[in-house]
Structure formats: structure tokens, C-alpha cells
Amino acid sequence: MxxxxxxxxxxxxxxxxxxxxxxxxxxxxxxxxxxYGIFGALVVIVLLFQVLTDGKLLLANNxxxxxxxxxxxxxxxxxxxxxxxxxxIDLSVGSVVAFVGGVVxxxxxxxxxxxxxxxxxxxxxxxxVGAWQGFWVAxxxxxxxxxxxxxxxxxxxxxxxxxxxxLAGLPSSFIRISxxxxxxxxxxxxxxxxxxxxIGALAVAAIVVSQLRARSALRKHDLHVEASGLFLAKIAMxxxxxxxxxxxxxxxxxxxxxxxxxxxxxxVAYSFLMGRTVFxxxxxxxxxxxxxxxxxxxxxxxxxxxxFVNMGLxxxxxxxxxxxxAGAAIAxxxxxxxxxxxxxCFIGGAAVTGGIGRIAGAIVGALIMGVLNMGLSxxxxxxxxxxxxxxxxLLLAVAFDLLNKRRAGTQ
Amino acid sequence: MDHSxxxxxxxxxxxxxxxKALQDVSLTVRRGEIHAICGENGAGKSTLMKVLSGVYPHGxxxxxxxxxxxxxxxGSINDSEGRGIVIIHQELALVPxxxxxxxxxxxxxxxxxxxxxxxxxxxxxxxxxxxxVGLAENPTTHVSQLGVGKQxxxxxxxxxxxxxxxxxxxxxxxxxNDTDSEHLLGLLRHLKEQGITSIIISHKLNEIxxxxxxxxxxxxxxxxxxxxxxxxxxxxxxxxxxxxxxDLEHRYPERTPDIGEEVLRVEDxxxxxxxxxxxxxxxxxxxxxRAGEVxxxxxxxxxxxxxxxxxxxxxxxxxxxxxxxxxxxELIHVRDVDEAIGHGLAYATEDRKRYGLNLIEDIRRNISAxxxxxxxxxxxxxxxxxxxxxxxxxxxxxxxxPTVMAVxxxxxxxxxxxxxxxxxLYTEPDVxxxxxxxRGxxxxxxxxxxxxxxxxxxxxxxxxxxxxxxxxxLGICDRVYTLAFGxxxxxVPVAQATQERLMELMTIxxxxxxxxxx
Numbered sequence: 001m002x003x004x005x006x007x008x009x010x011x012x013x014x015x016x017x018x019x020x021x022x023x024x025x026x027x028x029x030x031x032x033x034x035x036y037g038i039f040g041a042l043v044v045i046v047l048l049f050q051v052l053t054d055g056k057l058l059l060a061n062n063x064x065x066x067x068x069x070x071x072x073x074x075x076x077x078x079x080x081x082x083x084x085x086x087x088x089i090d091l092s093v094g095s096v097v098a099f100v101g102g103v104v105x106x107x108x109x110x111x112x113x114x115x116x117x118x119x120x121x122x123x124x125x126x127x128x129v130g131a132w133q134g135f136w137v138a139x140x141x142x143x144x145x146x147x148x149x150x151x152x153x154x155x156x157x158x159x160x161x162x163x164x165x166x167l168a169g170l171p172s173s174f175i176r177i178s179x180x181x182x183x184x185x186x187x188x189x190x191x192x193x194x195x196x197x198x199i200g201a202l203a204v205a206a207i208v209v210s211q212l213r214a215r216s217a218l219r220k221h222d223l224h225v226e227a228s229g230l231f232l233a234k235i236a237m238x239x240x241x242x243x244x245x246x247x248x249x250x251x252x253x254x255x256x257x258x259x260x261x262x263x264x265x266x267x268v269a270y271s272f273l274m275g276r277t278v279f280x281x282x283x284x285x286x287x288x289x290x291x292x293x294x295x296x297x298x299x300x301x302x303x304x305x306x307x308f309v310n311m312g313l314x315x316x317x318x319x320x321x322x323x324x325x326a327g328a329a330i331a332x333x334x335x336x337x338x339x340x341x342x343x344x345c346f347i348g349g350a351a352v353t354g355g356i357g358r359i360a361g362a363i364v365g366a367l368i369m370g371v372l373n374m375g376l377s378x379x380x381x382x383x384x385x386x387x388x389x390x391x392x393x394l395l396l397a398v399a400f401d402l403l404n405k406r407r408a409g410t411q
Numbered sequence: 412m413d414h415s416x417x418x419x420x421x422x423x424x425x426x427x428x429x430x431k432a433l434q435d436v437s438l439t440v441r442r443g444e445i446h447a448i449c450g451e452n453g454a455g456k457s458t459l460m461k462v463l464s465g466v467y468p469h470g471x472x473x474x475x476x477x478x479x480x481x482x483x484x485x486g487s488i489n490d491s492e493g494r495g496i497v498i499i500h501q502e503l504a505l506v507p508x509x510x511x512x513x514x515x516x517x518x519x520x521x522x523x524x525x526x527x528x529x530x531x532x533x534x535x536x537x538x539x540x541x542x543x544v545g546l547a548e549n550p551t552t553h554v555s556q557l558g559v560g561k562q563x564x565x566x567x568x569x570x571x572x573x574x575x576x577x578x579x580x581x582x583x584x585x586x587x588n589d590t591d592s593e594h595l596l597g598l599l600r601h602l603k604e605q606g607i608t609s610i611i612i613s614h615k616l617n618e619i620x621x622x623x624x625x626x627x628x629x630x631x632x633x634x635x636x637x638x639x640x641x642x643x644x645x646x647x648x649x650x651x652x653x654x655x656x657x658d659l660e661h662r663y664p665e666r667t668p669d670i671g672e673e674v675l676r677v678e679d680x681x682x683x684x685x686x687x688x689x690x691x692x693x694x695x696x697x698x699x700x701r702a703g704e705v706x707x708x709x710x711x712x713x714x715x716x717x718x719x720x721x722x723x724x725x726x727x728x729x730x731x732x733x734x735x736x737x738x739x740x741e742l743i744h745v746r747d748v749d750e751a752i753g754h755g756l757a758y759a760t761e762d763r764k765r766y767g768l769n770l771i772e773d774i775r776r777n778i779s780a781x782x783x784x785x786x787x788x789x790x791x792x793x794x795x796x797x798x799x800x801x802x803x804x805x806x807x808x809x810x811x812x813p814t815v816m817a818v819x820x821x822x823x824x825x826x827x828x829x830x831x832x833x834x835x836l837y838t839e840p841d842v843x844x845x846x847x848x849x850r851g852x853x854x855x856x857x858x859x860x861x862x863x864x865x866x867x868x869x870x871x872x873x874x875x876x877x878x879x880x881x882x883x884x885l886g887i888c889d890r891v892y893t894l895a896f897g898x899x900x901x902x903v904p905v906a907q908a909t910q911e912r913l914m915e916l917m918t919i920x921x922x923x924x925x926x927x928x929x
Contacts, residue, residue, distance in 0.1 A: 221798045276794060278787045285780055288769030295727055295758065295766050296781035296834065297749040355771050 037404070038349055038364050041397070043241075045368055049375030056378050057371070060252035063245070064260075068178055068325065070370035071259035072097070072318035074363055076341035077348075078270050079314035081362040082307050084345050085274075085287045087354030088137065088144035090308070092129075092151030093315045093341060097334030099155040100126050100319035102162035105329030108170055115174035123316040129155065130312020131305070138304035152338070160331045168328035178324035181254025182261065192247065193255030200246025203264075204239045211235055259321060263363075266317075271359045283307065287354030343390070344369055347397040368393070417442040417577060417608050423462055423474035425455075432458045433472070434632045440577070445599055445609045447623035447640075449616075451654055451853035455632040456612050460579055464498040465491040479576075495576030499566045501585060507555035512537035514554055515569045540568040544598055560591030567598065578602070579610045584618060585851055588712035588879070596622050614853065616647045628653035655855045663886030664858065666865045670889065671702035673740065674873040675756075675842045680734035682715075682722040682897075692718045692729060693897045700842060700873040705864060707884035707905075708877045709913050710894030716877045717761055719894065720844045724758035725751035738841070752781060757840035759831050761847035761877070763824075767831040770820035774812055775801035777819050777830050782837040804833035808863060825856025832863055843867060844875045849883065861887050881910045893917045 049057045056062065076093050083090045104122040107113045113121070129151070136147040186194035211231075218225045225231070249256055274280035282303045285293040294300050318337070323329050346352070347368055348361030372393060376386045418440040425433040433455045440446045450456045461467050463476065469484030476483050478494060485491040488498075505514045512534045521536060523529030537550035544564045554562060563583060570578055580599075584592040599609050599622060613619055619626055620640065628635040628650060635653045638645045682693035693715050700706045710716045721728035723736065725748035736743050738754055745751045751758075760766035768777050778801045779786055786797050801815035808829045812822060819830055828848065835843060845864070849857040864887060868874055878884050884891050884905075891908055893901040893916035901916035 217795045217798075221795065221802060276792050277790045278783050278792060279790065281776070281780075281783055281792060284772065284776070285769055288772050289765075291766045292760075292769055293780070295724075295748060295760060297725075297747075297752045298780075299747070299749060351771075355769065 037401075038347070038361055038368075042364050042368050042371070045371050045375075049371060049378075053375060053378045057375055058248060060248050060250075062374065062378070063248050064181070064252040064254065064257050066367075066370055066374050067260040067263070068257050069374070070366060071178065071257075071263050072321040072325075072337065073340045073344060073369065074263050074366045075266060075314050075318045075321065076337055077344040077362040077366045078266060078359055079311035080338075080341040081345045081348070081350055081357050081359055082270075082274065082283055083144070083311050084342070084350045084352075085354055085357045086283050086304060086307050087287045087290065088304070088307070089342065090133070090144065090148045090151075090311050091338050092133065092148040092155055093311065093318070094334035094337035094339075095152045095155035095159060096126065096129050096312065096315040097319040097322055097337055098159035098329075098331060099162065100129070100316050101323035101333055102159050102167065102329045102331065104320060104323055105167040105170055106162060108174060109167060115171055115177075118174065119177075119320050122320050123313055126316020126319065127309050127313040129315070130309040133312070134305040134308030137308060138301040144308075159333075163329050163331040166328050166330050170323070170327055170329075175324050175327050176258070178259055178321050180258050181252075182256045182258060184255055192250035193252075194250075196246060196250040196256045199256055199261075200242055200250075203246075204242050207238055207242070208235055211238075262317075266314075267359060267363055274359055279303070279306070284355060287351075287356070289355075340366075340369055343394045347394060349401060365397075368397075415441050417479060418463075419477040420459070420463065421475045421477070423459065423472055423476075425458055425462055425467060425472040432632055433462070436474075436629065436632065436634050438627055438634065439637070440608060440610060441625070443603060443606055443608055444624040445603055445611060445622055447619040447626040448610060448612045448629060449614075449619065449626055449650055449654055450629035451855055454629045454654070454853075456629055457581060458632075459629065460498055460581060460610070460612065463491070464488055464496060464579065492573055495574055496579070497570035497573055497575045497577070498579040499563075499570065499581065499583065501582040503559070503562050503566055505554045505562055505565060508553060510551045510553055511541070511548060511557075511565055512550035514565060515540060515550075515572050517569075519573065536572070537568070540571050541565075543571055544568045545594065545601075558591075559586045560588070560594070563587065563591070563595060564598070567602075575607060577608045577610065579612075581612045582614065582851070583611065584613065584615060592618070614851070616650055619650070620645075620647060626650060630654060630656055651854055654853070662854070662858065663883075664862050664865055666868070666887075668703065668889050669869070670704045671871065673699050673701045674738065675700050676737040676740075677723055678735045678737070680719065680723065680736075681732065682718060682729035683731035685728065685730050688730060691897060693722060695734075696894070696897070696899045698892050698899060698902075700875055702841075702871050702873055703868045704890065705868055705874045705876060705888045707888035707891035708875060708894055709881060709884055709891055709917055710877075711917055712879070714894040714917065715897040716894055717846055718897070720758055720846055720875070720877060723751075724748065724756055724844060727758075752838050752840075755839070755841035756844070757781075757835035757838055757842065758844045759835050759846060759848060761850060763827050763831050767834075768819045768827060771818065773816045773818055774805065774810065774822075774830055775815040778804055778815070778833045778837055781834050782839070785837070785839075800837060801833075804837065808833055808836075809859060823852075823856075825852040825859070828852055828856070828860060829863075832860070836867070840872065842873045842875065844877070846877045847879065848876060849878070849880070857883075881913055884913070885910065895919045 046057065080090060080093070100122050103125055104118045107118040107121050108115060133147050133151050136142050137144045182195050184193055184195060186198065188194065189197065215225055215231060226234070274283065282293065282298045285296065285298055286300050286303055290300060319334070322333055326333065344365035345357060345362045346365070348357070348363070348365030350357030350362065369390060372390055373386065376389065381389070416439050418438070420436065420438040423433050423436045424431070436455065436459055438459065448456050448459070458467075462472050465485030465487050468486045478496070483494065506517065509517070512530075515537050516533050520528045521533040523532065534550045541548060541550065544567050546561060546564045546568070548557065548561065554565065557565070567578070583595055587595060596618065599611070602609065611619075611623065623640050625637055625639050626645070627637040630653065638649065676699040678697045680693055680696045681691065684690035684692050696719055698706070708716050708719070718728050722732055723745070725745050726732055727748055736745055743754050745754055745756070764770060769780065775798055779797050783792065786793050786800070798815065804810065805812065805815050810826050810829045810833070812826065819827055822830065832848070848860050848864070852860070864874055864876070876884065876888060885908055888905050891903050891905060891913060892899050893903070893913055895917055900919045903912060903916070
């Protein structure tokens with residue numbers, strides 16, 4: 001036995017202080033731990049490839065390209081997350097991207113429409129396709145798996161009809177959507193694009209303010225808040241992360257890619273939609289327990305229908321990005337996009353059974369896939385192996401998540 | 412250990428992260444007896460049985476289990492079943508699209524020569540087992556075609572096929588009607604004569620009084636006492652006292668009726684089956700309820716109680732619905748649940764896990780689920796207000812949870828029921844239809860639910876209670892309707908009602924019920 005048994009050990013909790021068991025503490029953290037976990041995984045993967053590629057991954061132009069090359073997956077992942085949370089799936093988005101892309105290209109090439117008109121046609125057509133699939137799912141009651149499996153074939157076929165093989169020669173004003181950056185209207189500061197720096201600063205400020213407000217609201221209602229140290233560390237890490245990203249981007253050839261701004265706006269808008277609107281709540285309610293939601297007055301069919309309309313709309317946006325980036329409509333475009341989007345959602349913590357999932361998670365999931373793609377490409381890994389590695393990452397991410405939950409003792 | 416004991420569990424302690432579920436619990440079961448285990452929800456009954464059956468394997472708990480004079484440590488359910496201990500859970504574990512025989516021998520298939528299953532042998536053995544449990548069904552029938560009562564018997568037949576010595580039943584009659592319950596209890600007695608020992612977990616005290624030889628009471632993870640039921644002191648009051656740790660002077664809280672104007676009137680309500688269009692489920696039912704009044708609906712299972720309530724509540728059940736609904740004397744049209752809520756109707760389901768709650772979501776968002784529009788302006792939800800509302804209900808209904816951010820799936824039955832009630836109270840209804848509001852919850856929580864009902868009517872709301880427990884209806888209602896074969900067969904003021912009278916009206920023959928309705 002120890003010789004210092006006489007030492008007065010201060011009691012771990014002062015008398016009178018509320019005692020919180022470790023179990024309770026972990027439980028309080030549980031909701032957020034998953035989110036942190038996925039962010040952490042992204043950071044680890046980025047650092048890993050940064051080392052493996054001798055620092056090439058985070059070169060300014062590569063980072064800009066990362067967003068330009070993955071914008072469509074992020075946009076699809078937003079729509080797919082909503083579909084998955086509601087307990088459905090959409091296998092058709094890749095084919096829809098090819099079909100809509102073909103029509104968008106045709107509008108500009110054969111009808112000489114301005115790019116903005118072509119984009120609006122693309123979005124409208126996407127929404128229409130979504131309404132078509134939503135009708136069968138919501139009002140006829142055919143499982144989404146079947147409806148969108150059929151859609152996968154139907155729209156791939158239509159894409160071939162519209163496009164033939166390739167429709168090239170699209171106007172540069174259209175291509176700029178995916179390849180262009182925000183104009184450098186504010187000049188440079190030590191070779192850094194000032195517009196980018198301003199946007200970065202605004203983003204950090206917005207996040208800090210919203211986090212502080214959310215925390216004070218929780219306080220006001222005497223609810224559990226994270227320990228202030230943890231909270232400050234979190235905010236500091238977000239600020240530093242965005243800061244680094246901003247500085248890197250500001251050195252890139254063009255500054256802030258236009259698609260990054262569009263995706264950023266969509267992420268914020270859809271996060272609010274899912275978290276703060278009646279529609280978003282109804283999606284979680286349906287995914288959690290469809291029968292209970294219906295008996296609570298939720299019009300489940302209507303919600304299902306609009307989820308698919310929205311998925312179609314976002315597939316239209318993805319089609320615009322893809323077509324603009326390629327500078328051409330390609331009949332075989334969008335292959336495996338549905339799988340990338342679905343994988344992004346599940347890596348980002350969505351539940352296969354529905355009811356659980358966040359937009360931010362899906363975006364991080366998409367970024368993880370994107371970083372893998374880019375890192376492996378820089379390392380000149382064979383595309384076949386890239387596919388195999390991505391598959392393993394998906395499997396391991398979900399397995400890790402599941403084990404984590406089981407260890408946390410949620411039965 | 413006495414030679415006449417088949418099982419002894421010695422100072423079992425089982426800890427989960429942060430919670431001590433069982434503390435020093437001991438249980439002795441004599442060979443050939445029917446031993447009841449009583450306790451409130453969350454007292455640790457199910458945990459104890461999971462320790463016994465190996466769901467929580469040896470080594471994850473402290474203490475010793477001695478079975479047939481030998482210390483045992485089961486690593487899995489297979490181990491305990493190998494020794495003849497079979498547990499039948501509340502949620503039956505049958506595969507609906509397999510036949511009776513296939514279910515009975517699932518995991519224990521009857522082999523012919525070689526690896527193939529000998530179905531003729533399996534079916535004939537199944538038929539013998541069915542005869543032992545008194546079930547006249549063909550072994551090739553699909554389980555999905557049988558009612559809950561019969562499925563329960565198949566579970567017992569399955570246990571018999573495993574040479575069961577100790578049969579454990581967790582709330583076996585919770586989902587059964589009186590006839591099926593009687594049959595099941597009779598079967599347990601019959602098995603006892605054949606030397607099979609049973610442990611039965613039940614909330615139904617009259618049932619325990621009827622069948623058990625001895626009763627062990629568990630409270631807060633500890634053994635309180637084991638009562639010999641032959642003892643004249645073994646009264647229901649004594650059991651209740653042991654379970655709740657205090658005297659429950661009255662099982663139903665006092666209320667002085669203050670009945671006002673009629674709020675809801677349903678006339679000539681007829682409902683057809685959702686898939687079998689020519690089958691009438693509710694036949695010209697009429698009833699009404701007034702402000703400040705608690706009206707009961709009594710009926711056997713299958714009489715159409717839930718169907719009546721759900722079809723009135725925004726046509727959430729059935730097809731070909733006809734009839735009229737008057738709210739405050741005015742004819743209203745209620746085409747869906749949203750409109751029903753808009754007209755001040757609320758329906759709290761009998762099956763809270765399937766139809767009442769989003770179990771993966773927290774208390775806060777379950778409470779706001781039906782009244783979300785009250786929290787929203789132009790589609791935007793006021794999240795701070797939502798938390799405030801949820802906290803208010805947590806306090807006023809005494810929902811036991813650390814915060815309103817607790818996930819409802821982890822709450823006990825009574826607390827889940829309170830969340831369901833809170834959800835509907837927040838819609839500010841004028842009429843509350845409560846379908847089996849106290850099913851599967853313990854005595855203490857029941858009393859709290861009754862108190863909440865009293866508060867609602869004191870606030871001028873009209874309450875309709877559907878219940879299988881006649882004493883409950885007599886204890887809390889002002890008026891009781893009886894339902895049989897989808898028809899209202901009687902309306903009795905509670906002052907004139909007795910259980911016998913109600914039962915008589917509930918069991919009226921089909922043809923007589925038809926005459927009464929017209």
C-alpha cells in the first residue's frame with residue numbers, strides 16, 4: 001500500500017454542488033460527439049493526404065479545384081439527406097443529372113438561349129422530374145427504391161436520346177459558373193484576393209455570433225450547455241479552420257470559386273430549412289415514426305412529394321454544375337453520382353432507417369469523398385483502386401459510427 | 412438451497428453506466444410453483460429476467476444463479492434454453508410469414524436423414540404440441556393469420572418443444588382480452604400439474620391473486636418481500652404498498668363533476684374496413700360528450716373501440732365513412748387529422764410506441780409535434796419558445812427525465828405516456844380521446860395519469876377514455892358507453908354501472924347488437 005495514505009484528498013465534488021455522473025456527462029455530449037467525430041475524420045484525412053502528397057493537397061489551386069470538382073456532389077448530398085431522413089432513397093439522381101444537362105446544353109446550342117434561361121430551364125426540368133417521381137412515391141405508394149430505380153433507367157435513356165453522345169461548344173459565360181471565381185473587385189493584399197478575405201471574415205463572424213446566440217438561448221432555459229472551455233475550443237477551431245481555408249483560397253488563381261459561394265448559401269439555407277421550419281421538422285418526424293407523424297397531423301404524402309421535387313431541383317442544379325465544368329453535355333455524365341451522394345449522407349451520420357441526419361454532416365461526408373478523390377489522384381492511384389478505397393472508407397465510417405453508438409450504451 | 416427449490420438467484424447486482432438497475436436482488440422459486448414478480452415499470456423485473464436467461468451474460472453481473480442445485484453461468488439465451496429455462500417476451504418473437512410449425516421449430520429444426528428438414532415429422536410434432544396448449548390450429552397456418560392470444564400459445568408450444576422446465580412469461584396477458592387471458596392462465600395451471608415451473612411478470616394484481624402461489628415484489632432494483640399467496644394477509648393492497656413504497660389510499664383521485672354544455676356529438680357513425688370494403692367495422696354509432704365530463708367507452712378487443720375513435724379523429728382509420736359530427740352544436744367536416752386538430756380534437760393512441768411517439772427524438776420535439784403551428788410564424792419554428800413549452804409540460808406533468816432533450820425511447824412507459832399527453836395538451840384541444848391511457852404502466856404512474864385527466868376536465872375540456880379495465884372506467888368516468896361488434900349497445904351513468912352490468916352489455920350477441928343499433 002502507498003505510504004501517503006494520510007494525505008487529505010479533496011473530495012471530487014464539493015458538498016452541495018450538483019453531482020453529475022460521468023454517464024450523464026457523456027450523454028449530454030453524445031448528440032454532438034458524432035458531429036465532432038466526422039469533422040475530426042475530415043481533418044485527419046486532409047492532414048494524412050497533405051503529408052502523403054508532400055503538401056500538394058493544400059496548394060491554393062488544388063483547394064479551389066476541390067470545391068469546383070465536388071460542388072455537384074455536395075448539392076446532391078443536401079437533397080439526398082432530406083430524402084434519406086424521410087426514410088426514402090433516390091437512385092436516379094445520376095441519370096437525372098445527365099438528362100437535365102443534355103436539355104440545358106440543347107437550350108443554349110439549338111435555341112440560342114442565354115445561359116441564365118438555360119439554367120432556369122434546367123432547374124425547372126429537374127423539379128418536374130422530381131414531381132414525377134414524388135407522385136409515384138407519395139400518392140401511389142410505390143417504394144422510392146423502385147420508383148427511382150425505374151427513374152435511373154428512364155432518365156439515362158432520355159439523356160441518350162437528347163444528347164446522343166456529346167453536345168460540346170457551350171458558351172463561356174455558362175462555363176464560368178463552374179470554372180469561374182468571384183471578380184477581384186477589391187484588389188490584392190500581399191498577393192491575397194481581398195474579396196476572398198472579406199467573405200472568410202464574414203463567415204467566421206456569422207458562425208461565432210450564431211453559436212453564441214444559441215448558447216445563451218440554452219442558458220436562458222437552464223439547459224445543458226457544453227463546458228465553456230470546450231465551447232471556446234470549438235469556436236476557435238472553426239475560426240482557425242475557416243481562416244486557413246480563406247487564406248489558401250485567396251492565393252489561388254481566381255480567388256473564391258463561384259460554386260463555393262452557391263454551395264455555401266445552399267448549405268446555410270437548407271440547414272435552416274431542416275432545423276428551423278415546420279417543413280424540416282415534419283421530415284424528421286416522418287423519418288422517425290411515419291405513423292405517429294400522420295396521427296399528429298403531418299400530411300405525410302405532401303411532405304414526401306415536396307422532398308422529391310426538391311431533390312429534382314437540386315439534381316437540376318448539379319446538372320448545371322456538371323455540364324458547365326465539362327463544357328459539354330455528355331450522355332454518360334453523372335454515373336455513380338447517386339452512390340456518391342448516398343455515401344456522403346451515411347458517412348455524415350445519417351441513419352439508414354431515417355429520422356436522423358444533418359445537412360452539415362452530409363456536406364462533410366461529401367468533402368471526405370472529395371478529398372479522397374483528389375488526394376488519390378495527386379498520388380496517381382489507379383482509378384480502379386480509388387473506387388475500392390472509397391468503398392472501404394464508406395464501410396469503415398459507418399461501422400465506426402455504429403460501434404461508437406453501441407459503446408455509448410444506446411441499447 | 413432447499414431440495415424443493417428449482418431456482419435460486421443470490422444477491423444479483425447489475426450495473427449499467429450511471430445506473431444501478433439491480434442491487435442485491437434475491438429470488439427463490441420452488442419446483443412446480445407459479446411465481447409472480449411484481450413491481451413498477453423500471454423496478455428491474457425485466458433486467459432480472461434477462462440476467463436469468465443469459466441475455467446479460469455471466470460476468471456482466473454480480474451474484475450467483477443456482478438452477479436445479481447447480482451453480483450456472485449462462486453466456487447466452489441458447490445456454491439457458493439448453494438447461495430448460497425459456498423466456499417469452501412481451502413483444503412476441505414470431506415470424507409472421509412463417510407457418511406455426513416453422514415458428515415452433517425455428518432454430519431447432521426437425522431433421523430427417525441428412526441435412527434436410529423433415530416437414531411431415533415437424534408438422535405432426537407441432538400438432539401434438541398445439542394440442543398440449545389447447546390450440547386447434549393447423550400447423551401449416553401462417554402465424555400472421557392468428558390473433559395475439561393464439562400467438563402467445565404458439566410461443567408456449569415453442570417453449571414446450573425445448574423441454575422447458577422453467578417458463579418465464581413477461582406480461583403475458585397485457586395484449587390479451589379476457590377470454591384469451593383466462594385460457595392462458597388455465598394453461599399455466601395445467602402445465603403446473605405436469606411439473607413445469609412458471610415465473611410470471613404482471614401488472615394485473617387480480618390475475619396474480621388468481622394464479623400465483625407466491626409473489627416477489629421488486630422496487631427500485633431491490634427485493635422488497637416474497638409473499639405466500641395462501642396467506643390471508645396477501646392482499647392486493649399489500650402488494651401495491653410494496654410496489655410503490657407507500658399506501659395508495661385511493662386508486663382513483665377524487666373529483667366533483669362539474670358538467671357543462673355538450674361539446675362533441677357523433678351521430679350515425681358508420682365505418683368500413685380499410686381493405687375489405689364490404690365489412691362494417693362501426694355500425695351507426697352515436698355518442699356525445701360534454702364539457703367537464705369524462706365519458707368511457709368499454710368494449711372487448713375487436714369491438715371497434717380504437718376504430719371508432721380513429722375514424723372520428725380525421726378519418727385516420729377506415730373507408731366509406733358516413734355520419735355526422737357536431738362540435739358545440741354545429742355540424743363540422745373533419746377530413747384529415749390536421750382538420751381534426753383544428754377543430755379542437757385530440758387522440759392519444761393506445762400504442763404509444765408505434766403511433767404515439769418518435770422514439771429516436773427528444774421529449775421537446777415530441778411534445779411540439781402536433782402543435783408545431785402554434786410555435787411557428789410563417790413556417791419558422793421558434794426554437795426557444797419550444798424549449799420553454801416543453802419544460803413547462805415536463806414540470807406540470809411530472810415527466811421524469813434530466814432534461815427535455817432526453818430521447819423518448821429511453822423513458823419508462825408511464826413517462827412516455829405523459830409525453831404523449833403533453834403533445835396533445837399543447838394543441839389546446841376541447842375534446843381529448845384517450846385510448847387505453849394507462850396500458851402497461853405501473854400503479855403510481857396510473858394515478859398520475861388519472862390526476863391529469865381530472866385537471867383537464869376541471870379546465871372545461873371533454874374527455875373520452877377507452878379502456879379494457881372496467882374498474883378504471885368505473886373509477887374515473889361520469890358516463891360509460893358499451894360497444895359490441897361495432898355498435899353502441901348501452902349508455903350507463905357511472906352511478907348505476909357495475910362491472911357485471913357493463914360486461915353484460917359488452918358481450919351482447921352479434922344479432923341482438925344489430926337490433927339495438929337500429
